[in-house]
Amino acid sequence: MKKPDLVFIPSAGMGHLASTVELAKLLIDRNEHLSITVLIMKFPFETKVISNTDSQAEASDSSIRFVELTKDESASQTASPSLFLYQFIEDHKSRVRDVLAEISSSASFDLAGIVIDMFCTSMIDVANEFGVPSYVFYTSGAAMLGLVFHLQSLRDDFKEDVTDFENSKVELAVPTYINLVPVKVLPSGLFDKEGGNMFLNQAKRYRETKGIIVNTFLELESHAIQALSNDKTIPPVYAVGPVLNLKGSNGQNQETEIIMKWLDLQPDCSVVFLCFGSEGCFDGDQVKEIAYALERSGYPFLWSLRRPPPKGKFESPGEYENPEEVLPDGFLQRTAEVGKVIGWAPQAAVLSHPAVGGFVSHCGWNSTLESVWYGVPMATWPLHAEQQLNAFQMLKDFGMAVEIKMDFKKKFLEPSTEIVAADVIEKAIKHLMDPENEIRKKVKGMKEKSRLALNEGGASSASLGSFLDDVIDYIQ
DSSP states (O other): OOEEEEEEEOOSSHHHHHHHHHHHHHHHHHOTTOEEEEEEOOOTTOOSHHHHHHHHHTTSOTTEEEEEOOOOGGGOOOOOGGGHHHHHHHTTHHHHHHHHHHHHTOSSEEEEEEEEETTOGGGHHHHHHTTOOEEEEEOSOHHHHHHHHHHHHHHHHHOOOGGGGTTSOOEEOOTTOSSOEEGGGSOGGGGSHHHHHHHHHHHHHHTTSSEEEESOOTTTSHHHHHHHHHOTTSOOEEEOOOOOOOSOOSTTHHHHHHHHHHHHTSOTTOEEEEEOOTTOOOOHHHHHHHHHHHHHHOOOEEEEOOBOOOTTOOOOOBOOSOGGGTSOTTHHHHTTTTEEEESSOOHHHHHTSTTEEEEEEOOOHHHHHHHHHTTOOEEEOOOSTTHHHHHHIIIIISOOEEESOTTOOOOTTSOOSOOOOHHHHHHHHHHHHOTTOHHHHHHHHHHHHHHHHHSTTSHHHHHHHHHHHHHHHHHO
16 A cells, blocks of 8 residues: 655755654654655754754655755746845746656655745645645744735735835734734845745745645634634645744754753743744844943843854854854953853753853744744744744733844845844843743643644644645545
């Protein structure tokens, strides 16, 4: 008997790939007769993708296989920066066809459908060619999904030009948000006519799919999930989260051990942890303001400080050989007893440690879910993409975070034109670390709900079961 095989196509980048692998593992755990193939697209500057994926998959069995795709160089055209990602994905289409053809002609597998990342909608065409259903795996939250549908409808049904909103004080009534959404927290890419239109075109194509899997859970985003369910123009939504890679990559064991031993020496809930994701970094002037704030706040701190990439280079932030070159004179000596400056951070491991009492974060969706999972309250410092919206939601809709700056924006891998002053950062850290802060109680309550959601009988577990039933029904 052939095994049904689901093909996952995440977009490039560890954030998207990590949650895809975790979802694949959840599905395999629920149905041992299922097989999953994960297709990997790799940016030229990403060197750790395959090793990280291999270490993630160790816990799974041979039911998950990985295929690294090579780019079709002959198909490549020069894309503008705002269309780079979409063109990059398009250039992998012919190789995806090859893999699907191989599965379709296999004696062992029955192609059950494809699950595409939120940016990979051009792959719906390939699914259609093979006559199989396509599903979206939306790696942001349900409210953000509702926003892109709302903006796409404004453009296509009401002929509104979203780029006209730029720099205005307009507030949008978006069904998936409880409060009016100020335009200043929308992703800056939406205001680029070419890139913004392409982004909304993705949402238009979501409507063609058989279902949308969202990395969220009912108790966190009940309002947004209900709003999506009420809209009959949107395919079924499966809220299956929080889908998290809590073990992280195994390639940093020595560094992790040093960090965890340092945390072991700190009192419970005393440490403020600063980490801005795999692509988060600041220029020297902003680094100094953060340092002054930490020193004045008096709290023990663990700070993941990353070096910005060379100007004009499209690559991830790196490590400082000597952080003193960017920190205020004498800072490391003065804070040696209370603080630790590190490079790469094992974020999930740090957040799970009882010494950590607050998290200064860029508000990426994975990081937001991790802060909830571990019950660590967050101070919001979004940088780009949809992070400002995540910050807005945590602050205004949920009342579960402290604001550093909700609408801070810096272009991807580019210097910021804005500096957040030390006194603003210091004030937010003190509020965040206050043991009597009501936000702390709310986050602790949501921590319990996040774990129940995935247990048997929980809302996310039931939603995952419904999705699997749909996949198996197609094969039968």
